[in-house]
Amino acid sequence: MSLTAAYTKGRHxxxxxxxxxxxxxxxxxxxxADPPAFSPPKHYKDPQKIADHVAAKxxxxxxxxxxxxxxxxxxxxxxxxxxxQSGGSHAxxxxxxxxxxxxxxxxxxxxxxxxxxxxxxxxGTEFDLPFLLIRAARYGITLPHWIKDGMRRYSTIPxxxxxxxxxxxxxxxxxxxxxxxxxxxxxxxxxxxxxGEEVNGAMVARLIAEQAWDVLAEYNAADAGATxxxxxxxxxxxxxxxxxxx
Numbered sequence: 025m026s027l028t029a030a031y032t033k034g035r036h037x038x039x040x041x042x043x044x045x046x047x048x049x050x051x052x053x054x055x056x057a058d059p060p061a062f063s064p065p066k067h068y069k070d071p072q073k074i075a076d077h078v079a080a081k082x083x084x085x086x087x088x089x090x091x092x093x094x095x096x097x098x099x100x101x102x103x104x105x106x107x108x109q110s111g112g113s114h115a116x117x118x119x120x121x122x123x124x125x126x127x128x129x130x131x132x133x134x135x136x137x138x139x140x141x142x143x144x145x146x147x148g149t150e151f152d153l154p155f156l157l158i159r160a161a162r163y164g165i166t167l168p169h170w171i172k173d174g175m176r177r178y179s180t181i182p183x184x185x186x187x188x189x190x191x192x193x194x195x196x197x198x199x200x201x202x203x204x205x206x207x208x209x210x211x212x213x214x215x216x217x218x219x220g221e222e223v224n225g226a227m228v229a230r231l232i233a234e235q236a237w238d239v240l241a242e243y244n245a246a247d248a249g250a251t252x253x254x255x256x257x258x259x260x261x262x263x264x265x266x267x268x269x270x
Contacts, residue, residue: 038110039137040144040252043152044119044244046232047093048101055099059085094229097158101126103232104240105133106248110256115249117241127163130156134168142182143170144255146201146247149177149185180264186254189263205250208257213250216243 062081064074093099103126108115123129137143145152153175160167174183177193190204191197205213216223218236223243231240258264 037140038142038144038252038255039140040108040115040248040255041133041137041148041152042106042145042244042248042251043102043155044104044106044228044240045094045097045100045155046103046229047090048099051099051101052090052093055089056086097155100155102130102156102159103228104237104244105129106241106244107133107136108245108248108252110252115245115252117244117248119237119241119244121235121237126159127165130160130163131165134160134165137170138168140170140182142180142184143174144184144186144251146204146251146254147185147187148183149175149188150195153183184255184264186251186258189258190254201247201250201254204254208254214246216246 059082062078062085064077068074068077089099102120104117104119106115106117118129118132120126120129123132153171157167157171157175160171170182177188180189187199187201187204191199199207202213205211216239218227218231218239221227223231223239228240228243231237231243255264
């Protein structure tokens with residue numbers, strides 16, 4: 025079932041969203057084609073030592089640039105988007121392999137959530153929403169209201185970043201989704217495995233390279249479901265402001 029079919033049957037007040045990102049091959053190619061200049065320390069005099077130092081610095085830059093490409097919307101792209109609906113029985117995700125392109129993946133998600141009153145994320149203020157904004161700008165896609173009005177700290181309508189609520193909006197506060205989930209519920213969040221290994225964020229690039237799209241979708245959906253459960257707990261105890269606006 026497509027995301028549109030699942031989420032346009034009615035107006036749902038709360039939907040958790042999570043994205044997975046991977047390298048943008050074109051952007052990465054442009055960046056790698058123009059590396060910065062590397063200079064040795066001024067006290068280096070030996071030509072071979074200078075050459076070795078510059079080569080090591082270039083290799084380090086290449087490794088770091090490739091490893092971190094997915095985290096920067098200038099070199100990364102959205103490869104999967106997951107939703108978890110309040111009151112729903114499960115979460116679901118659509119990957120770029122389903123949509124055919126990043127443009128269509130983002131457009132579809134924005135259309136599905138155009139009437140949603142509250143979108144919930146984990147660290148969305150710092151990552152998901154800015155990433156979606158910049159990638160949407162690349163394609164000229166009109167932003168939904170929950171991005172245009174939702175990147176303000178201390179606000180929980182129309183976007184609620186549960187990590188912000190839990191950390192008192194301190195981006196330096198420690199705590200991953202799994203850590204907070206375990207603290208709140210006394211158990212680890214649902215685990216997704218691939219070839220005998222537990223999938224985590226560091227494995228996403230491998231899943232993309234090996235075209236394990238079903239596994240990526242399952243992992244993405246699990247994070248969205250965990251995010252929604254955290255939101256529900258915070259809502260139950262009165263930690264979510266602006267209840268009267270929903």
